[in-house]
Amino acid sequence: ETSFQHLVSLGSGGSNQVVATVVHARKLGWDNKKGNGDINVCWFEKDEPDLDNTLNMLSVFSFSNIGFTVDWGTKVGLLKTLSGMYKAWTQKEFVPMAMGGNCPVGILGQAGGILELAEQIQAGTSPDPDRIYIPIGSGCTISGLILGVCLARELNLKVFMSPDFKIVGCNVHEGFALLDRIVGIHTNPLFKFMPLTITHSVLGACRALKQIGGPDLEKKVMAFIKTNVEIRADAQVVGIYGGHSEKSREAANHYDDKGVVLDYKTGEKKKGLWVCGHFVAKAFHPLMKDMEAEMKRDKDDNMEKVPPKFMLWMTKSAVQPLGNVDEWSKFTKSNDAVKKWAREGKAESTLRPGNVSIDDGKAEDYRSIMTKIL
Numbered sequence: 001e002t003s004f005q006h007l008v009s010l011g012s013g014g015s016n017q018v019v020a021t022v023v024h025a026r027k028l029g030w031d032n033k034k035g036n037g038d039i040n041v042c043w044f045e046k047d048e049p050d051l052d053n054t055l056n057m058l059s060v061f062s063f064s065n066i067g068f069t070v071d072w073g074t075k076v077g078l079l080k081t082l083s084g085m086y087k088a089w090t091q092k093e094f095v096p097m098a099m100g101g102n103c104p105v106g107i108l109g110q111a112g113g114i115l116e117l118a119e120q121i122q123a124g125t126s127p128d129p130d131r132i133y134i135p136i137g138s139g140c141t142i143s144g145l146i147l148g149v150c151l152a153r154e155l156n157l158k159v160f161m162s163p164d165f166k167i168v169g170c171n172v173h174e175g176f177a178l179l180d181r182i183v184g185i186h187t188n189p190l191f192k193f194m195p196l197t198i199t200h201s202v203l204g205a206c207r208a209l210k211q212i213g214g215p216d217l218e219k220k221v222m223a224f225i226k227t228n229v230e231i232r233a234d235a236q237v238v239g240i241y242g243g244h245s246e247k248s249r250e251a252a253n254h255y256d257d258k259g260v261v262l263d264y265k266t267g268e269k270k271k272g273l274w275v276c277g278h279f280v281a282k283a284f285h286p287l288m289k290d291m292e293a294e295m296k297r298d299k300d301d302n303m304e305k306v307p308p309k310f311m312l313w314m315t316k317s318a319v320q321p322l323g324n325v326d327e328w329s330k331f332t333k334s335n336d337a338v339k340k341w342a343r344e345g346k347a348e349s350t351l352r353p354g355n356v357s358i359d360d361g362k363a364e365d366y367r368s369i370m371t372k373i374l
Contacts, residue, residue, distance in 0.1 A: 006038055006040060006067060007021065007025065007030075007038070007039045007040065007096075007097055008039075008040045008041075008042060008096050008097065009021040009022070009039055009040070009041055009042070009097040010042045010044055010096075010097065010099050011041075011042075011043060011044075011099060011100070012043060012044065012045050012046065012047045012241075012242060013043050013045070013046045013047045013053050013054075013056075013057060013071070013072070013242070013338075013341065014047040014050065014052060014053025014054075014056045014057070014242055014278050015043065015056060016056065016278075016279070016315070016316045017097070017099065017100050017101055017138075018041055018043070018056070018060055019056050019059045019060055019316070019321065020101075020315075020316070021039055021097055022039050022041075022059075022060050022063045022065060022066065022323075023059075023063070023321050023323075023373070025039050025065055026063050026064070026065045026323065026374070030065050031064055031065045038065050038066060038067035039063075039065055039066055039067060040066075040067040040068045040069070041060060041066065041067075041068075041069045041070070042069075042070050042071075043057070043069075043070070043071040043072065044071075044072065045072050046071075046072050046242075046337070046338075046341050047241065047242025047243065047278065048240055048241075048242040048243025048244075048277075048278075049243070049341055049342075049344035049345035049346070050242070050243050050244075050276075050277060050278065050345045050346070050348060051345050051346060051347040051348065051352065051354055051355070051356065051366070052274075052276045052277070052278060052348070052349075052352070053242060053243075053278060053345060054341070054342045054345045054356045055320050055354075055356070055366065055369070055370065056320075057331070057338075057342075058327045058328075058331055058356070058366070058370075059320060059321050059322065059323070059327070059370070060327075061325070061327035061330040061331055062321070062322050062323035062324070062325050062326075062327035062370075063323035063324070063325060063374075064323065064324060064325050071334075071335070071337070071338055072337060072338075073334075073335040073336065073337025073338050074335065075335070098138075098140075099138050099196075100137050100138020100139070100140050101138065101140040101141075102138040102139055102140040102143070102195070102196060102201055103140075103204075104204050104205045104207070104208035105208070106140045106144070107140055107143045107144040107147060107201055107202065107204070107205035108144065108147070108205055108208060108209065109144065110140060110141045110143070110144020110145060110147075110148070111144040111145070111147040111148035111151060111205070112144075112148070113141075113144065113145075113148070113315070114144065114145045114148035114149060114152070115148050115151065115152060117159075118148075118152045118157050118159040118160070121159045121160075122157065122158065122159060124265070125264060125265060126264060127264060127309045127311075128159055128160065128161055128162065128309065129160075129162070129165070129309045129310065129311035130162040130164055130165060130166070130308045130309045130310065131164075131165070131166045131167070131168055131287075131290075131308070131309075131310050131311065132145065132166075132167050132168065132310075132311045132312075132313050133168045133170060133283045133284070133286060133287040133310060133311065133312050133313065134167065134168070134169055134170065134283055134312075134313040134314070135169075135170050135171075135172045135279040135280065135282055135283045135314065136169045136170060136171050136172060136173075136176070136186065136198075136231070137172050137173065137279060138196055139186065139196050139197065139198050139201050140201065141313070141315060142167065142169045142198060142229075143198050143201035143202040143205060144205070145167055145313065146167060146198070146202050146221060146224060146225060146229060147202055147205050147206065147209070147217065147221060149165075149167070149224065149228075150217050150220050150221050150224050151209075151214075151215070151217065153220075154215050154217060154220070162309075165228060166228050166229065166230050167228060167229050167230070168229075168230045168231075168232060168283075168286065168287075168290075169186065169198070169229065169230070169231045169232065170231075170232045170237070170282050170283040170286050171231070171232065171233045171238050171282070172238060172241060172278065172279055172282045173238070173241040174235070174238050174239065174240055174241060175241075176196075176233075177233035177234075177235060177238040178233075178235075180231050180233040181233045181235075184231065185197055186198040186199070186231050187199060187225050187226075187229055187231060189222065198225065198229070199222070199225065202221050202225070203218060203221070203222075206218045206221055232286050234247075234286075237282055237285050237286065238282060239282075242278055243277045243278065244277030244281060244348060245277075245282070247285050248277055248281035248282045248284075248285050249277060249281070249348065250285070251275065251281050251284045251285035251288055252275040252276075252277060252280075252281040252284070252348065252349060254288065255275045255284065256275070256349055256350045256351055259272065259273075259275075260272075261273060271318075272351060273317040273318055274317055274349050274351050274352050275317070275349065276317065276348075276349075277348055279314060279316075280312070280314045280317055283312060283313075283314070284312055287310050287312055290310065291308070291310055294307075294308050295307070319371045319373070320369055320370045320371060321370070321371060321373045322367065322370040322371060322372045322373065322374075323373070323374050324374040326363075327363075328362070328363035331356075331358065332358050334358070339358045339359075342356045342357070342358065343356075343357050343358070343359065352369050353369070354366035354368070354369050
């Protein structure tokens, strides 16, 4: 606990991190209406126009624990906002939230997520995967998965047992993808000094784990990265940050047409997910192509092998949260830059039909694909 309860959360226009911060802080009791805490949001740049991205901004506006907000089109009150951001980074009055959650605490949280998967594998409610495919944005989630797998092995849990086990990280930002193609920036130990690289991120979390009494996993983590982590950076799949490439759109359309969600144990059909162009599709496309290649190789070799178990890891593809505040009235007061961005953002998925237009639209045009959680 700090003596003040003000957070500044930074992200691009379609940021999942900002949504998650607002939702979970509200669940923990931070509510601006009650005067006991708020989340101050900085959307520092727009993403590609896309309904999924617009909905994330609307989700944020629907919660009562919001303080000030600033976006790429903000002009009025910018000095006050910059002052608040400065106080955040100097930790005077405000507490900063790292972009994408990429800080030791965030990474340890993601490690907890894969330890939950380990429990599910042991309980027989999840298969033990041969590979886990995951989008790389800030690098927080993949760093946590790497640390969590190494911790599970340190604890001698009988999980992630495949001799070919890999974590396959799939870039979503064209800048990092370029650097990965040239110098392997995410996993190259020469760049462990550089924030947002996997080596820097996971080593920082290892040190934090050791400080709170956990095992020293630095050497094991670096060895695991060298042998069990694969980074994908295909420019045609990555496209531009914040939206679909043609190849990721192809994968998402395939899921829309044929994707089915089944319970692993019972085979019972479950509620479908969606494949967004910002993150999920850019990992789903490589997974799909790798699976096709595995099946073709077995067929060419005339071998009947057990199909590989590939897992897609994505932390937001099930719920578009809706809070207890009229988000539409807030959104209609946005500046012209945000209004134009929203107007251009069309629905990519047939599973998520909706429209956001301040000019001639209404809240009912999109609320059916949001889930009331308060």
